Amino acid sequence: MGALDHFSEMFDCSGRRSHxxxxxxxxxxxxxxxxxxxxxRKVKRSVxxxxxxxxxxxxxxxxxxxxxxxxxxxxxxxRVAHRTGKKAELxxxxxxxxxxxPYAIGVYDKKAPSGYVRRADDxxxxxxxxxxxxxxxxxxxxxxxxxxxx
Numbered sequence: 001m002g003a004l005d006h007f008s009e010m011f012d013c014s015g016r017r018s019h020x021x022x023x024x025x026x027x028x029x030x031x032x033x034x035x036x037x038x039x040x041r042k043v044k045r046s047v048x049x050x051x052x053x054x055x056x057x058x059x060x061x062x063x064x065x066x067x068x069x070x071x072x073x074x075x076x077x078x079r080v081a082h083r084t085g086k087k088a089e090l091x092x093x094x095x096x097x098x099x100x101x102p103y104a105i106g107v108y109d110k111k112a113p114s115g116y117v118r119r120a121d122d123x124x125x126x127x128x129x130x131x132x133x134x135x136x137x138x139x140x141x142x143x144x145x146x147x148x149x150x
Contacts, residue, residue, distance in 0.1 A: 023052060023070040029091035030065045032080060034058065039084075046083035047076060062113040064091060094119045 052070035093116035
């Protein structure tokens with residue numbers, strides 16, 4: 001959109017205003033099964049042709065496709081699934097360090113790439129209250145004022 005277009009929209013007296021909501025620059029990570037170089041090429045070409053895509057990275061070993069651009073995640077997933085015939089979903093994994101309890105049920109996944117666990121908002125494990133922490137540290141070997149009965 002050039003400068004003249006911008007000024008002509010500012011001083012438009014026709015009474016109609018067309019405010020297009022611009023899409024935000026996003027990074028969309030998708031999990032797609034990629035077996036060989038041909039699959040990798042097929043997935044990459046299917047997404048590169050989309051309007052608004054600026055960059056596509058494919059990690060074959062992790063079965064991960066990263067798309068950067070002015071796109072919607074649902075449209076990228078639909079495009080990959082339609083053009084390649086493969087099942088595509090949003091990247092379900094997060095780095096190991098981000099999760100509070102990485103070995104909780106539903107979080108740990110054997111199929112996840114190394115260093116990643118499944119994304120989970122609530123792992124179901126309860127946190128210790130302040131009184132429980134106080135009682136457990138009272139009998140700790142690290143506490144110099146602990147009980148000597150142990």
